Amino acid sequence: MIGLRRFALLAGLAPWVAGCRNxxxxxxxxxxxxxxxxxxxxxxxxxxxxxxxxxxxPVAEWIMPPxxxxxxxxxxxxxxxxxxxxxNVGRVYEIDPKTGILLKGFSLAGxxxxxxxxxxxxxxxxxxxxxxxxxxxxxEGADASQVPYTMYDxxxxxxxxxxxxxxxxxxxxxxxxxxxxxxxxxxxxxxxYRVPLPLGAGSAITAMQIAMKDVIGSNxxxxxxxxxxxxDPFTKxxxxxxxxxxxxxxxxxxxxxxxxxxxxxxxxxxxxxxVTPDSLLLVSDEANVKPPAITLYRWRE
Amino acid sequence: MPVLRELxxxxxxxxxxxxxxLVAYYVILAVVxxxxxxxxxxxxxxxxxxxxGDVPEGPTVLxxxxxxxxxxxxxxxxxxxxVVVTTIMILLGALVLMLPVTWVYxxxxxxxxxxxxxxxxxxxxxxxxxxxxxxxxxxxLALAFSLAGVVGAVRFRTTxxxxxxxxxxxxxxxxxxxxGVQSLAVGAVVSxxxxxxxxxxxHYDYGRNMLMPTAAAQWSRPLQALASxxxxxxxxxxxxxxxxxxxxxxxxxxxxxxxxxxxxxKKKARYNxxxxxxxxxxxxxxxxxxxxxxxxxxxxxxxxVITNVGKPSEIYYLTRLKKSIPKDVLLTAIHENADGIIxxxxxxxxxxxxxxxxxx
Numbered sequence: 001m002i003g004l005r006r007f008a009l010l011a012g013l014a015p016w017v018a019g020c021r022n023x024x025x026x027x028x029x030x031x032x033x034x035x036x037x038x039x040x041x042x043x044x045x046x047x048x049x050x051x052x053x054x055x056x057x058p059v060a061e062w063i064m065p066p067x068x069x070x071x072x073x074x075x076x077x078x079x080x081x082x083x084x085x086x087x088n089v090g091r092v093y094e095i096d097p098k099t100g101i102l103l104k105g106f107s108l109a110g111x112x113x114x115x116x117x118x119x120x121x122x123x124x125x126x127x128x129x130x131x132x133x134x135x136x137x138x139x140e141g142a143d144a145s146q147v148p149y150t151m152y153d154x155x156x157x158x159x160x161x162x163x164x165x166x167x168x169x170x171x172x173x174x175x176x177x178x179x180x181x182x183x184x185x186x187x188x189x190x191x192x193y194r195v196p197l198p199l200g201a202g203s204a205i206t207a208m209q210i211a212m213k214d215v216i217g218s219n220x221x222x223x224x225x226x227x228x229x230x231x232d233p234f235t236k237x238x239x240x241x242x243x244x245x246x247x248x249x250x251x252x253x254x255x256x257x258x259x260x261x262x263x264x265x266x267x268x269x270x271x272x273x274x275v276t277p278d279s280l281l282l283v284s285d286e287a288n289v290k291p292p293a294i295t296l297y298r299w300r301e
Numbered sequence: 302m303p304v305l306r307e308l309x310x311x312x313x314x315x316x317x318x319x320x321x322x323l324v325a326y327y328v329i330l331a332v333v334x335x336x337x338x339x340x341x342x343x344x345x346x347x348x349x350x351x352x353x354g355d356v357p358e359g360p361t362v363l364x365x366x367x368x369x370x371x372x373x374x375x376x377x378x379x380x381x382x383x384v385v386v387t388t389i390m391i392l393l394g395a396l397v398l399m400l401p402v403t404w405v406y407x408x409x410x411x412x413x414x415x416x417x418x419x420x421x422x423x424x425x426x427x428x429x430x431x432x433x434x435x436x437x438x439x440x441x442l443a444l445a446f447s448l449a450g451v452v453g454a455v456r457f458r459t460t461x462x463x464x465x466x467x468x469x470x471x472x473x474x475x476x477x478x479x480x481g482v483q484s485l486a487v488g489a490v491v492s493x494x495x496x497x498x499x500x501x502x503x504h505y506d507y508g509r510n511m512l513m514p515t516a517a518a519q520w521s522r523p524l525q526a527l528a529s530x531x532x533x534x535x536x537x538x539x540x541x542x543x544x545x546x547x548x549x550x551x552x553x554x555x556x557x558x559x560x561x562x563x564x565x566x567k568k569k570a571r572y573n574x575x576x577x578x579x580x581x582x583x584x585x586x587x588x589x590x591x592x593x594x595x596x597x598x599x600x601x602x603x604x605x606v607i608t609n610v611g612k613p614s615e616i617y618y619l620t621r622l623k624k625s626i627p628k629d630v631l632l633t634a635i636h637e638n639a640d641g642i643i644x645x646x647x648x649x650x651x652x653x654x655x656x657x658x659x660x661x
Contacts, residue, residue: 062363100362
């Protein structure tokens with residue numbers, strides 16, 4: 001039988017073990033404290049950045065968990081958070097960029113694997129893009145849930161390899177910037193396809209070409225390979241980032257390049273970009289020497 | 302371990318039966334896991350079912366690279382601690398799942414078989430190593446190829462004496478894989494079912510070939526082999542004799558003595574069949590069976606009683622059947638007389654030589 005002394009020891013340990021339990025209330029309180037501290041830190045860093053607008057410095061850099069080692073696209077939600085995903089699997093995470101708290105994660109039903117490169121939100125629907133031009137449409141899910149999806153093949157996979165997608169609300173179209181042309185004799189330009197919503201309704205896909213010399217501008221780039229595209233909420237211009245060139249361009253919906261510059265800071269593999277309504281530029285980097293991260297800068301027109 | 306043994310003793314009321322002890326172990330394990338899951342639900346879900354799909358994580362605070370040393374490009378102490386804790390937990394998980402497998406391996410041996418200590422220890426170590434490898438390799442094709450190269454260079458091979466040992470080794474690899482991909486729930490189900498299936502097949506001696514020698518008939522084969530096929534009974538098989546160790550020769554001589562005592566000096570064989578009874582209640586079974594034997598056989602003799610722990614004991618009788626009573630009638634009578642006391646009754650009849658000699 002268990003000796004009295006051992007029983008007493010176990011009885012003594014029980015309250016200690018019970019105290020170790022991270023109750024939902026305790027966890028919520030901890031999170032609230034972290035949120036408050038981080039919002040204060042961000043406000044302080046933004047004030048410093050605003051005081052010296054000529055020198056762009058990061059105001060926050062959130063290290064991603066191992067599940068987001070190959071973090072790719074970014075999509076802003078109406079709640080001020082961002083949806084992001086890993087390159088290899090159809091699993092979406094929601095992150096609050098101002099506090100660096102990963103809020104939830106959900107997957108496409110069946111744990112779909114594939115080369116997922118970009119994400120965007122159009123109303124109640126979320127869209128994930130594969131590099132071969134296939135688009136997965138689904139609704140946002142709860143934490144740890146699996147959501148049903150429908151897949152639509154744009155047919156553009158024969159022409160281009162894609163890594164970027166954004167939703168242009170004004171025209172109700174998805175924008176897909178071609179990263180790499182698969183035809184050898186393709187023109188040297190930045191090509192943005194416009195895919196009308198709803199998908200598969202029969203509306204024609206159009207494209208917008210931007211001359212490479214306009215894109216490169218005064219930079220030393222030889223080419224420009226878009227790795228993500230997003231919409232500036234103030235001007236409705238297209239903000240495009242290129243991982244290979246570590247560059248950023250801003251293009252009007254008419255195709256006029258209004259900005260072409262190197263990315264601020266030290267980015268090893270920038271795969272996603274977003275501009276928030278409160279003037280923050282978000283850049284996501286895959287793990288590459290440095291750990292995967294989302295970096296925040298002050299966004300200036 | 303003594304505490305665990307004491308707990309198992311308490312739950313099983315000090316029973317030695319493997320099934321009861323196994324059930325007790327898993328009950329204790331389930332209680333411990335339930336308590337841990339109550340206090341640390343996220344951590345337990347992470348090692349038990351992460352590889353199976355989505356595990357609710359709840360909000361997670363990400364590291365702020367600008368206000369911590371992680372800005373230099375390395376993961377922080379918190380991440381390191383998390384990896385260490387997860388690794389320890391999956392290794393402990395693999396260990397607690399493999400412990401009962403080793404117990405089953407050691408106890409559920411075929412009659413007269415001995416377990417191999419090397420295999421027992423391998424069953425403990427192998428899943429730990431496999432779990433470690435899989436935990437490192439998972440999601441990395443490059444690492445997987447590197448591992449294949451390293452393992453190819455090491456080239457370890459061994460021949461296992463019993464093919465069943467191989468199954469245990471496979472099970473330990475399965476548990477190791479399950480631990481490595483943080484799906485210990487799968488490993489637990491596989492090992493629990495494996496253990497119980499194995500114990501049950503061992504308990505009922507499932508698949509035993511009736512032509513295989515029983516414990517009582519062990520001596521019959523060497524005797525037949527030693528007897529010269531020419532019938533002169535003078536020169537035993539030379540190769541067989543040369544293969545005997547002194548201990549085996551002594552054992553054989555002892556059996557010869559027993560047989561001589563049984564047969565006496567008569568020319569006819571006294572017995573022509575072996576009755577095998579399995580029971581949990583040897584004294585009562587003997588009483589009931591012997592009543593029937595007395596009534597329905599020409600002669601009988603109690604040959605051997607093998608007392609087992611954890612499965613029914615075995616009683617062997619040498620019998621000579623009456624010509625008027627067929628085998629099935631005798632077995633039916635035994636079953637009726639000892640209903641509820643015996644587990645099984647089998648009658649192995651020998652060569653019909655004796656019947657011919659009786660006729661002739």
